[in-house]
Every structure is written in structure tokens, then in C-alpha cells.
Amino acid sequence: MDKKIVILGCMDTKGEEYSYIKRHIEKTGLKTLMIDTGVIDPPAFTPDITRHRLAETAGENFDDLVEEGPTRERIAPVLAEGAKRVIKKLIEQNDIHGIISCGGTQGSTLAATVMRELPVGFPKVLVSTMASGDTSNLVGIKDVTMMFSVSDIMGLNMVSRQILSNAAGAICGMAQMEGEEAETARPLIAITTVGITTPGAMKAREVFESAG
Numbered sequence: 648m649d650k651k652i653v654i655l656g657c658m659d660t661k662g663e664e665y666s667y668i669k670r671h672i673e674k675t676g677l678k679t680l681m682i683d684t685g686v687i688d689p690p691a692f693t694p695d696i697t698r699h700r701l702a703e704t705a706g707e708n709f710d711d712l713v714e715e716g717p718t719r720e721r722i723a724p725v726l727a728e729g730a731k732r733v734i735k736k737l738i739e740q741n742d743i744h745g746i747i748s749c750g751g752t753q754g755s756t757l758a759a760t761v762m763r764e765l766p767v768g769f770p771k772v773l774v775s776t777m778a779s780g781d782t783s784n785l786v787g788i789k790d791v792t793m794m795f796s797v798s799d800i801m802g803l804n805m806v807s808r809q810i811l812s813n814a815a816g817a818i819c820g821m822a823q824m825e826g827e828e829a830e831t832a833r834p835l836i837a838i839t840t841v842g843i844t845t846p847g848a849m850k851a852r853e854v855f856e857s858a859g
Contacts, residue, residue, distance in 0.1 A: 650822045651678040653734060653746040655761060657754055658683040662691020663803055664749055664811060671815035672747075677822065680743060682733070684726045684757055686719050701729030719753055727760045734761060738769060745770035745822035747814060749800050752777060759785035770821035774814045776800060792817065833859065 652672050654665055658681065669679045683694035684701065702709035705728040712722050737743045746765065748758035755775040762771045763786075771791045775782075778795035786793065794814050798806040836855055840848040 648741075649676075649678055650744040650819075651680055651742065652818055652822060653680045653682060653737070653743050655682045655684065655730060655734075655746055655748045655758055656750055657685040658690035658692065658694050659685035659688035661749065661754065661800060664800060664807070666692065667803060667808070668747060668749070668811055668815050671812050672819055675816075675819045677819055680737075682730060684723070684730060684754075686722045686726075696733060698726055701726045701733065703729070704732050705729035723753065723757050724760075727757050730757075730761045731764045735764065738765065745772070745818045747772045747774075747818040749774035749796065749811065749814070751775070751800060754800075755785060759787075759791060762791045763787045763789045765789070768826065770818055772814050772818040772821070774800070774810060792821075 654668055654672075656665055658665055665681065669681065672679050680696070681692075681694040682696040682701070683690045683698045685698055699709040702712060702722075702725050705725045707725045709722075712725060715721065734743070734746065746762060746769070748754070748762075750758060755773060755777050758773050762773065765771060767790055771789070772794065773785070773791055774794045774796050775785070776796050776799060777785065778793040782793055785791065794810065794817070796807065796810055798804060798810075800807065803811075838848050838851065
């Protein structure tokens, strides 16, 4: 099966960067699906899934939202909701095999909002200017792989080119790696540890596993 990667983000302000990521992913033989979450300007190229479709999927009309006031604060949550629904359906249909995005504060927030809704184990890579700080509000309890952009994400330069190509390689590697089938016959038990409780947790694990 040909693997396909979702590239999610603002194709108006980050069109150059997303085109670069797309080229690097497709160099490996994987396919891409471009989803536009831009708000203000027209996209730099025609995406596979438009902002209008995302808004419609979320029960809104994009043009009406713009007429009310083209602010990211108003429109971004609608696009995020539409993206969640579209991407989750594509995952259920096994049509996509990973997702990548890049951005500053607003772009990262939107992308992370979507990624947190996706299944654990589904590859997720986010290149962000926020990755050098506390990212708990972005990652939540999901396996979002964050990569610090080092430079601001505003055009391509000697730093951003290498970072974005690394990120493209990371998502391709994740998507192509065949994981082992999860055990479903046995019940799953969750346990938390902190420092001095680790030996007790390890003993409890032995007891549970010996009991089948």
C-alpha cells in the first residue's frame, strides 16, 4: 500500500515551507495530502482539502465567517474542528498514515488541537517555535513528536531548510515503520510511578503478568 502523509497548516502564510516539506516527503515515494487552515490570504497553491471544506465539515460557512470578521481567534477553532473530523475519518478508512505541521504560536496551537484528537500510535510531527518551552498544553497526553524550529518559520533559510527536511524524514520513517500488532486478548492495566514507588510497581507488574 502506498503510504500517504497529511500536511496540515496555513497554506497562505507558510506556503513556501509546506511546498518544501511536500517535495521532501514525495522524494521518498510517499504521497501527500495538503489541508489548508489559512485564514487571511488565498493559499499559495491549490490544497487537496480547502479551508472552505473544513468549515463546512464543522457546520459553518467560511465566507460567512470572514464577513463577520476575518480573525484567527474566531475562524481557527472552526477549521480545527473540521480538520479533526476529516482526518479522523481518513484514518478510519486507512487512507492516511501520518500527519506533519509547522508553525508559530497560532499555527502550532491549531495543529496540536487536531493532533491530540488522533489515535495514539498514529505518527504526528509538529515543527514549532514553541518546542523549546513547556509544551504540555500542546501535547496533552498524546504522542505528538515536537521539533524545535530554531529559527522563526518565515520563509526558507539555511536553518529552516535542514530542520524541515529532518521533520519530513521523521514523519516518513514513522509512517513506513511497521509496528507489532497490539495484544487485545489480555486486559490492560494502567499504573503510575514516582521515584520510590517504582520497585513496588515493578513487583505488581510481575504479579499481574504471572496471573495472565
